[in-house]
Amino acid sequence: MQPSLKTGLHFGLTSGVITTLGLVVGLHAGTHSELAVIGGILTIAVADALSDAMGIHVSREAEDIYLTRELWVATAATFVVKLVIAVTFLVPVLFLTLPGAIVVSVVWGLGLLAALSYWIARSRHVAPSRVVLEHLVLAGAVVVITHFLGDWVHRYFGPL
Numbered sequence: 221m222q223p224s225l226k227t228g229l230h231f232g233l234t235s236g237v238i239t240t241l242g243l244v245v246g247l248h249a250g251t252h253s254e255l256a257v258i259g260g261i262l263t264i265a266v267a268d269a270l271s272d273a274m275g276i277h278v279s280r281e282a283e284d285i286y287l288t289r290e291l292w293v294a295t296a297a298t299f300v301v302k303l304v305i306a307v308t309f310l311v312p313v314l315f316l317t318l319p320g321a322i323v324v325s326v327v328w329g330l331g332l333l334a335a336l337s338y339w340i341a342r343s344r345h346v347a348p349s350r351v352v353l354e355h356l357v358l359a360g361a362v363v364v365i366t367h368f369l370g371d372w373v374h375r376y377f378g379p380l
Contacts, residue, residue: 224290227276228297233336235272235298236305238359239264241329242366244309245322249370254318258310265306273299305332326363333359 221229240261247253247260277295280286286294308328312321334352341351 222290222293224286224293225297227280227294228299229301230336230340231272231276232269232298232301233305233332234355235268236302237329237332238362239268239302240306240309241325241359242362244313244325245363246366246370246373248318248322249367250373251370252318252374254313257313257318257321261306261309261313265303269299269302269306272302330356330359 243260243264244257247257251257273295276298277291280291280294309325312324312328315321316324333355337352337355338348341348344351
């Protein structure tokens with residue numbers, strides 16, 4: 221796989237999972253509203269995918285070592301992968317109760333990260349368990365922090 225495509229895939233998947241999980245868990249804790257969670261997912265799917273794609277594009281452009289085609293491949297791959305990953309989190313919200321959808325979303329997101337982490341570790345010829353654990357702990361921290369942040373917002377600003 222060409223490096224620019226790999227960058228977009230890895231960054232888009234990781235950012236898509238972490239950002240969307242944080243948003244879903246935080247909005248659920250703060251609002252307990254299916255509508256807020258759905259709106260949040262759709263908004264972040266587009267706005268954050270565009271933002272991250274532009275961030276990859278500008279940072280690679282600033283390094284001044286990539287061909288124009290490589291810049292655009294990384295940009296497009298980041299946008300598409302992040303958008304698609306974020307949208308997958310709509311499925312449980314649309315078909316399950318909100319508390320159940322949150323559990324499924326966390327399992328789905330952590331499963332995606334674990335699979336990507338395993339693949340990265342294998343391609344680098346390092347112990348997959350250490351890489352997977354490291355990435356899952358970081359993702360778990362995001363889930364816990366955003367949950368408590370949502371609780372705090374709900375407690376101090378009332379139901380939205």
